[in-house]
Amino acid sequence: MGTAAMLRAAGVGAGDEVVVPAFDDGGAARAVVAVGAVPVFADIDPTTYCLDADRVDAVVGSRTAAVVLVHRFGRPAATGPLTELGRRRGLLLLQQQEDGDEGADEDHEVARRRLHAQYFDGRLRGVRVPEGGAGHTYRQYVVRVPGNGRPDRDAYARVLRARGVDCRIPVPTPVHRLPEYRRSVVLPDTERAADETLALPVGAGLTRREARRIVSVCNSLGDVVRPAPAAWLAAAF
Template sequence: MGTAEMLTAAGVGSGDEVIVPSYATTGAAEAVRSTGARPVFADIDAQSLCLDPVAVLRALSPRTTAIVPVGLFGHPADLTSFHTLAEARQLVVVEHIEQAPSDAVAVRRRREHAAYLDARLTGVTTPGVAPGVEHSYHSYVVRVPGNGRPDRDAFARALRARGVRCRVPVQTPVHRTPAYRCEVRLPETERAVDDCLALPMAEGMSRRELRRMVSVCNGLGGLLPMAA
């Protein structure tokens, strides 16, 4: 059963509000809208990049009936906090799943790759992992320090020019897309859109490929001028 079907089965419909992250694909918002309810965007946690329970608490209104967290890049959403919050207010929690589960061997290899990169990358902020959480690293998302998007984009161009196939994981937050545009203050979401970059993280990568990526990233020093 998909997210929309689970929301409908829980009685969510027209006139209701459902809290979703904006730093994600449009999938959760689309599922909410298909029930007739209105998606309300809340901010993310700066470390996990997933929906922040504190921000969700601030976004609640008398019309809120559900919360739809989304695990991102392999970091699971804080479901324990959301269920605690929901139980006190008779809300529904429906996790939106965007990535198919990986087999144990693939996850173990990605975690090994991530540990190697965590220990060696400089000039970028490596992925944050909440205490007690097991990250499966569907994507290895770093943050490029500096002046946001200009420095991140310059860094990305320089990496690609040197053969590192990086990508911007979320180009535009959902609340700024034409279909869902609204005025809402989401500072951590906006920062993540501007400075996050996904480095290659395939379970089949060799140690030589990882060493090469570390060498290129560290050689750039983390920051580049726009002309790079």
């Protein structure tokens, strides 16, 4: 059952507000709008990239009916604090997998991705590797390029692609900045994650040679935080 269907089944609709993440592709917000309710954005935990319970609590109002928790990148969110918040504030808590992450993983696929992630964790330099956490299946291996924000990350990504590394930006624009959902809210961890995150290839079919190539290309860029992006981008070619 999709998120919109679950909201309808719970009686959520016109006049209600539903708390959703802005670090998202918009799927949660679209589901809320589809049932006639209003999406309200809360900030994320910078480690899990999922809604932070304290930030959710801060935006709950008299019209808040539910919270949609979206799990990120194969790492299960810490649901305990949000479950407790839901009990305390009388809110429905719905859990949604990231778009494209439906369906069960085969054990061998998860095992392969975890091996690749372990390899990257121990060898990548100049980027911040993800914190694993219990149960992480690494549907995406998401690093942080902690320079001066989006210009550094975007330039870094362009160099990787030019050298044959098929990386992607998980959330190019936070949902609260999209025209159809624009809100005047302060979400510093969401903004920072959108500016710095980059997903590297980690699929089960990745070969060891390809993994070594990814590490080699990434590490050849050195510390991208300090040099001006234009300088190392030019030098990379």
